[in-house]
Amino acid sequence: MAHSYDQYREEMVGRANVADTPDLLAYYKRLETLGTGALWTVANKIEPWEPASTSVPMLWRYRDLREDVLRALDLVTPEQAGRRVVYLENKGRADVVAAVGWLYSGLQVMAPGECASSHRHSASALRFIMEGQGAFTNVDGHKMTLGANDFVLTPNGTWHEHGVAEDGTVCIWQDGLDIPLMNALEANFYEVHPDLQQxxxxxxxxxxATWAGAGLRPAGAQWTKRYSPLLKYEWAPTYEALTRYARVTDGSPYDGILMDYVNPDNGGPVMQTIGASMQLLRPGERTKAHRQTGSFVYQCAKGSGWSIINGQRFDWRERDIFVVPAWMYHEHANASDSEDACLFSFHDLPVMRALGLYREEALGENDGHQPILS
Amino acid sequence: MAHSYDQYREEMVGRANVADTPDLLAYYKRLETLGTGALWTVANKIEPWEPASTSVPMLWRYRDLREDVLRALDLVTPEQAGRRVVYLENKGRADVVAAVGWLYSGLQVMAPGECASSHRHSASALRFIMEGQGAFTNVDGHKMTLGANDFVLTPNGTWHEHGVAEDGTVCIWQDGLDIPLMNALEANFYEVHPDLQQxxxxxxxxxxATWAGAGLRPAGAQWTKRYSPLLKYEWAPTYEALTRYARVTDGSPYDGILMDYVNPDNGGPVMQTIGASMQLLRPGERTKAHRQTGSFVYQCAKGSGWSIINGQRFDWRERDIFVVPAWMYHEHANASDSEDACLFSFHDLPVMRALGLYREEALGENDGHQPILS
Amino acid sequence: MAHSYDQYREEMVGRANVADTPDLLAYYKRLETLGTGALWTVANKIEPWEPASTSVPMLWRYRDLREDVLRALDLVTPEQAGRRVVYLENKGRADVVAAVGWLYSGLQVMAPGECASSHRHSASALRFIMEGQGAFTNVDGHKMTLGANDFVLTPNGTWHEHGVAEDGTVCIWQDGLDIPLMNALEANFYEVHPDLQQxxxxxxxxxxATWAGAGLRPAGAQWTKRYSPLLKYEWAPTYEALTRYARVTDGSPYDGILMDYVNPDNGGPVMQTIGASMQLLRPGERTKAHRQTGSFVYQCAKGSGWSIINGQRFDWRERDIFVVPAWMYHEHANASDSEDACLFSFHDLPVMRALGLYREEALGENDGHQPILS
Amino acid sequence: MAHSYDQYREEMVGRANVADTPDLLAYYKRLETLGTGALWTVANKIEPWEPASTSVPMLWRYRDLREDVLRALDLVTPEQAGRRVVYLENKGRADVVAAVGWLYSGLQVMAPGECASSHRHSASALRFIMEGQGAFTNVDGHKMTLGANDFVLTPNGTWHEHGVAEDGTVCIWQDGLDIPLMNALEANFYEVHPDLQQxxxxxxxxxxATWAGAGLRPAGAQWTKRYSPLLKYEWAPTYEALTRYARVTDGSPYDGILMDYVNPDNGGPVMQTIGASMQLLRPGERTKAHRQTGSFVYQCAKGSGWSIINGQRFDWRERDIFVVPAWMYHEHANASDSEDACLFSFHDLPVMRALGLYREEALGENDGHQPILS
Incomplete structure (x- = not known):
């Protein structure tokens, strides 16, 4: 049976609506021989009314993954593996090894005394520490010690390596990178450090010590890189900032108390292609649904609750990870009426904003709450 | 036969190099059930040493396409087709309807008295006029009259429509858009104008008349959009600027006399996601090869010559269109020893630059000239 | 008789209103011995309700000055004088050698074959050519040839020198500088070029040739200086831009067709401390009055007319120069009903804007026209 | 005796060097009648080789001033005085009521229960708290409570008022404003709040609570003002930031451990025309001399030491205030070998930088230390 060219027809003025005819079919064949095609046969497909993400909402429960992540300690060495990481694979994005959209995420595990070799790449990367003591990261010669819920950057183009101190414990952290985006944009370069270790x-x-002064910066410092000179954001001051801010704001109807990690040099996102945030849901808080261009990876840093994403409910507790694909409604709830809950997230909003593509929309109906799809 | 997980192994320190074993294969199966995978099985694939574009260099000769483009006049109306366009399909990018990388291009044809319906979309668009008289574009109420080699913008989010005056002739122009990128970034929105015509x-x-003063701007004008307020760049002053610049510069070893079309409000690219340039190759000029992150679509606006792209020679003359995929070496030559040749191009360098991904590299060996692959 | 300390009292809540008493007078004396004073004795003086410029509106008629300017040719050489210039002295600003506010202006005259020695300084400078042929300026090695109504920059920190070609004629141009501002800000440095001539x-x-392309810039050019890379703005394209703009705009009610000379690299002012504009008054045009923070020096480049400044009428014709002090109402009129009139101006609005001090206000009463004070 | 016009002659190529002659004297008289003058008679005066400030270095000892400041409580009410302030008068700047350069400073005193009326002005202002409890400032409806060494902004154009709580104690703070600059620039506007109290x-x-998170900002906050949204910088975190920074830096040879108070929205200065810094001199630290364009007002916030300014030694201890005029060498010393010393300062470097006038120079000779002038 012949291939149909009119499967995307729409009966609406301003949209392509051309039925196949023998003449047209012959014409289409002819165009194909020239390395061309008729736009009206695909226009409605490539110009949709609004984005329809190929990613699906997903949640990975830490209690399901933890043992298997730890098992990797016995199965491979960092030397063999490069990185000893279990990555999260979105059902709709297996072809590009993404957790959601163009964002990669995985859980990395290291034992005391281990240190991976140093490398650098076009992808921007971050770590969010999940458990263990003694983890460290070295970025361009700046060594940082890391504890649970600390957030650390390894930006685009910086030499970096991770390890765990001899007197530490087994450490697990979440990696976040935009490797899929770098590949899609055909701009991914990779280098191994000549000395393997910086x-x-x-x-x-x-x-x-230099850049985390609130409202203070080292005089005379000229920062010309396009990522944050502050490379580590510790949990204690972050949580304190959220609780202090919570006392003076109503917060966002969609996100409760939401703060962005920023570059203190200019107030902008921490890296050019990945942003990150921490949010606090107050006891009993139930937010309303909105949707945004841009993809999100969340990790519960404290407490428990649930999120409804595109009509599907996902229950989470500490260390669970879930994703929100682009332009899907999402709303959050804190399961506790007495404790607050915190969600760490990273996302590609800096890409959306840099390219003029950021858009958001609240759900108007049903007081802003999605019906749960069964 | 069982699926192999170690096909991307590399024998080099700092790269993943884990051979499949029964234990590991069992582990990999187990990880799959959890929506996860082992990074080391794919790391070398997703972190290549440098970009390898999925696009191929291609050239479309205008004399091959012109008759078929004109035939569309008889086959479909603008009303049926939305746009009456023959698009250029890169062999490696048919899945995303791209001419190269994430850039779409096509040849649009309209007869005197025709006018397409007005719409707007997230994609940024441009037109480069190839032939005919009486073409016009209306962008957010600003009507522009267009002649050969004129370059016109229809930026992201602007209402726009094209047509040809009753007393004009059949007109053909090249469309350039980033529809594929907008789809990839899951940020594509589309709207038909409520009145169909602005x-x-x-x-x-x-x-x-307002924004094309050289070194002059209307006093008091506050421009807050992120694209150029100058929407049309006419051929005559463009060619004059190139020839004037040629008198005082040695030019670029890779591109001869190359000028970027810019936003006069800030000197930046004309739109946030697409840039455009015009270049002049002096009589007899042969440039050297370099490669860049970013994809390019060229049209010969004047004269004739050839380009060597990734070792392949493509001869072009006026109105021919060719593409250079990301990170492929390319060099240009003017075939005439007495006349200059001009190449119009559009590209996604603004994306590369906005995201910190721009990189370029000259070919060092062989005095900068690629050997021709047979 | 004793000095009075209560001369600035105002009978209004929120203003200082303290009468001298013997106790207070003793207190004031005591404070003086400590290098201090009581704020309330001067508060109303140093915090006026609105600015009251110390400059006065003035006009210098070219026909009054020209002979005396030319006489300087016989009286001093450029070598003796450094610059052979007759400067314009505002009655209210003789102490700082300003034409108005913190702006200096003068008329420089050079004979064929003369060339002044090269120097540089913190002051930003400009020239506007009034008459003669063969004038040139060399700025950091960029030599420019100059004709009537051409506008040329010699920015802050650039080596520069002026001269007239051997085969030229006697040339007169207007200099504009912010020497008084540089002195006031205690930031004025001066150097003579080691070779005297660049x-x-x-x-x-x-x-x-490089930077005057309309909507075009040389690809790859990185401009890091904070002044315009375009150093000369020629009269012919400037006048053409004004007339073209006049065809599509209603213009400003206060200024007719007004365009700012801008830095093509970023669309901003030509220099950081001095801006410049050219405006066209259409035949018969009478503008309305407004006032602005910032001081203005005007030269009539074409035609004739008058301006009403702070209620005083000043009639001008080609080459006359007049000044508008800060926060004084001003309105312009073209005396001809058939010819247009053009006013060149330079001003310190870039200072006002960079420091967040720009403000403007239209005259509301009397349909926007000032009564003439007799 | 006749006025001499050649008093500024310099015997150097490139400088004006014209002796008075009868012809020239007649010419100068003639020029004066035209509202003009000969540049060469003043050129060397208005174009000095380098800045020579009209301000003098001065120090005000708090123990000398404190009683007289407190006496003002008995002499005037805030209602009468507007502000109850003793201002600091630089010997060279009495005409413009400046402490140094174009910067005003004074000591304000308020008793418990007092509150000044609300106003706003073009001048940018700051307060640095010296003693007392219960002080507060309200800026555009944002009330802030203030303790010793807290630094608070009342930016250009904001409604503001100061007071002391009923249950507080007498409070003294230092005011810093750029009133003199606003007057010099003829851009000073003043308004009393219609309700007198906000x-x-x-x-x-x-x-x-909103803006002092280190490396965190409230998501979605759009800040469009050109001053810092963080209006109060508390002492405790400031001192902590300095000591933390001191552990990882060698510091500046000229300033020890110096941090600038910044706008967290963009990393820039707190206001457009005034910047502020806090610096820590380590036990026994003696810095080297440098000089800068820009004027500085210092207050010792902790410890004791001395500064050598233009060859003059000024000893300071807590609460003493001293000034460094533009382009005068200055170096600092901590008098203690066991305790650190802290200096608060405010300055007009944002003006210098915004206008492209910032320059600094180290003293090369004598290992960077000035000889003390007797």
Whole structure:
């Protein structure tokens, strides 16, 4: 049976609506021989009314994954594996190894005394520490010590390596990168450090000591890189900032108390292609649904609750990870009436904003709450 | 036969190099049931040493396409087709309807008295006029009259429509859009104008009369959009600027006399996701090869010559269109020793630059010239 | 008789209103011995309700000055004088050698074959050519040839020198500088070029050939200076831009057809501390009055007319120069009903804007026209 | 005796060097009648080789001023005085009521229960708290509570008022404003609040709770003002940031551990025309001399030491205030070998930088230390 060219027809003025005819079919065949095609046969497909993500909402429960992540310690060494990581695979994005959209995420595990080799790449990367003691990251000679819920950057183009101190414990953290985007944009470069291991060129944790002053910056510092000079955002001051902010704001109807991690040099996102946020849902808080261009990866950093994404409910507790695809409604709830809950997230909103594509929309009906699809 | 997981192994420190074993294969199966995978089985694939574009270099000769483009006049109306366009399909990018990378291009044809319906979309668009008289474009109420080699913008989010005056002739122009990128980024929105046709709200060609003063801008004008307020760049002053610049510069070893069309409000690219340039190759000029992140679509606006792309020679003359995929070496030559040759191009360098991904590299060996692959 | 401390009292809540008493007078004396004073004795003086410029509106008629300017040719050489210039002295600003506010202006005269020695300074400078042929300016090795109504920059920190070609004629131009501002800000540095004369390092008029493309910029050019890379703005394209713009705009009620000379690299002012504009008053045009923070120096470049400044009428014709002090109402009129009139101006609005001080206000009463004070 | 016109002659090529002659004297007289003058008679005066500030270095000892400041409580009410302030008068700047350059400073005193009326002005203002409890400032409805060494902004154009709580104690703080600059630039506007007292429109101290997160900002907050949304910088976190930074840096040879108060929205200065810094001199630290364009007002916030300014030694201890005029060498010393010393300062470097005038220079000779002038 012949291929049909009119499967995307729409009966609406301003849209392509051309029925196949013998003449047209012959014409289409002819165009194909020229390396061309008739736009009206595909126009309605490539110009949809609104985005329809190929990703699906998903949640990975930490209690389901943890044992298997730890098992990797016995199965491969960092030397063999490069990175000893279990990655999260979105059902709709297996072809590009993405957790959602163009964002990659995985759980990395290291034992005390291990240290991976140093490398750099076009992808921007971040780590969010899940458990263990003694983890560290070295970024361009700036060594940082890391504890649970600390958030650390390894930006585009920086030499970096991760390890765990000899006197530490097994550590697990979440990696977030935009490897899929770099590949899609055909701009991904990768290099292994010539010495495999960098020197520590600055006082340990100097980035935080230098750049984490609130409303203060080192005089005379000229920062010309396009990512944050503050490379580590510790959990304690982050949580304190959220609770302090909660006392003076009504918060967002969609996100409760939401703060973005920013580059103190200019107030912008921490890296050019990945942003990150921490949000606090107050006891009993139930937010309303909105949707945004851009994809999100969440990790529960504290407490428990649930999110409704595109009509589907996902229950989460500490260390669970879930994703919200682009332009899907999502709303959050804190399961506790007495404790707050915190969600860490990273996303590609800096890409959306840099390219003029950011858009958001609240759900108007049903007081802003999605019906749960069974 | 069982699926192999170790096909991407590399024998190099810092790269994944894990051979399949029964234990590991069992582990991989187990991970799949959890919506996960082992990074080391795919790491070398998703982190290549450098970009390898899925697009191929291609050239479309105008003399091959012209008759078929004109035939569309008889086969479909603008009303049926939405746009009467023959699009250019890159062999490696048929799935996303791209001419190269994430860029779409096509040849649109309209007869005197025709006018397409007005719409707007997230994709940024441009037109480059190839032939005919009486073409016009209306962008947000700014009507512009168009002649050969004129370059016109229809930016992201603007209402726009094209037509040909009753007393004009059949017109053909090249469309350039980033529809594929908008789809990939899951940020594509589309709307048909409620009245199907916009009013003309300003003096015809007011954008050029207002913003094309060299080193002059209308006092008090506050421009807050993120695309150029100058919507049309006419051929005559463009060619004059190139020839004037040629008198005082050595030019680029890779591109001869190359000027970027810019937003006069800030000197930046004309739109956030697509840039455009015009270049002049002096009589007898042969440039050297370089490669860049970013994809390019060229049209010969004047003269004739050839380009060597990734070792393949493509001869072009006026109105021919060819593409250079990301990170492929390319060099240009003017075939005439007495006349100059001009190449119009559009590209996604603004995306590369906005995201910190722009990189370029000259070919060092062989005095900068690629060997021709047979 | 004793000094009075209560001369600035105002009978209004929120203003200082303290009468001298013996106790207070003793207190004031005591404070003086400590290098201090009581704010309330001067508060109303130093915090006025609105600015009251110390400059006065003035007009210098070219026919009054020209002979005396030319006489300087016989009286001093450029070598003796440094610059052979007759400066314009505002009655209210003789102490700082300003034509108005913090702006200096003068008329410079040079004979064929003369060339002043090269120097540089913190002051930003400009020239506007009034008469003669063969004038040139060399700025950091970029030599520019100059004709009547051409506008040329010699920015802050650039080596520069002026001269007239051997085969030229006596030339007169207007200088504009912010020397008084540089002195007031205690930031004025001055250097004589070690060789007294610079080399010509680039093709003559390369700045215009490179940067005066309308909506075009040389690809790859990185401009990091904070002034315009376009150093000369020629009269013919400027006048053409004004007339073209006039066809599509209603213009400003206060200024007719007003365009700012801009830096093509970023669309901003030509220099950081001085801006410049050219405006066209259409035949018969009478504008309305407004006032602005910032000081203005005007020169009539074409035609004739008058301006009413702070209630005083000043009639001008070609080459006359007049000034508008800060926050004084001003309105303009073209005296001809058949010819247009053009006013060149320079001003310190870039300072006002950079410091967040720009403000403007229209005259509401009397249909926007000031009564003439006798 | 006749006025001499050649008093500024310099015997150097490139400088004006014209001796008075009878012809020239007649010419100068003639020029004066035309509202003009000969540039060469003043050129060397208005174009000095480098800045020579009209301000002098001065120090005001708090123990000398404190009693007289407190006496003002008995002499005037805030209602009468507008502000109850003793201002600091630089010997060289009495005409413009400046402490140094174009910067005003004074000591304000208020008793418990007092509150000044609300106003706003073009001048940018700041307060640095010296002593007392219960002080508060309300800026555009944001009320802030203030303690010793807290630094608070009342930016250009904001309604503001100061007071002391009923249950507080007598409070003294230092005011810093750029009133003299606003007057010099003829851009000073002043308004009394129509209600004399503003409402408190936000949670008390909401600015700090919202914007003082280190590396965090409230998501979705759009800040369009050109001053910092963080209005209060508290002492405790400031001192902590300095000590933390001191652990990882060698510091500046000229300033020890110096941090700038910044706008967290963009990393820039707190206001457009005034910047502020806090610096820590380590025990026994002696810095080297440098000089800068820009004027500085210092207050010792902790410890004791001395500064050498233009060869003059000024000893300071807590609460003493001293000034460094533009382009004068200055170096600092901590008098203690066991305790650190802290200096608060405010300055006009944002003006210098916005206008492209910032320059600094180290003292090369004598290992960077000035000889003390007797």
């Amino acid at each position: 020197a520590i060129s600055f006082a340990v944790d100097d980035s935080t | 009013a003309i709200s300003f003096a015809v060609d007011d954008s050029t | 080399a010509i390092s680039f093709a003559v008029d390369d700045s215009t | 409402a408190i429109s936000f949670a008390v101290d909401d600015s700090t």
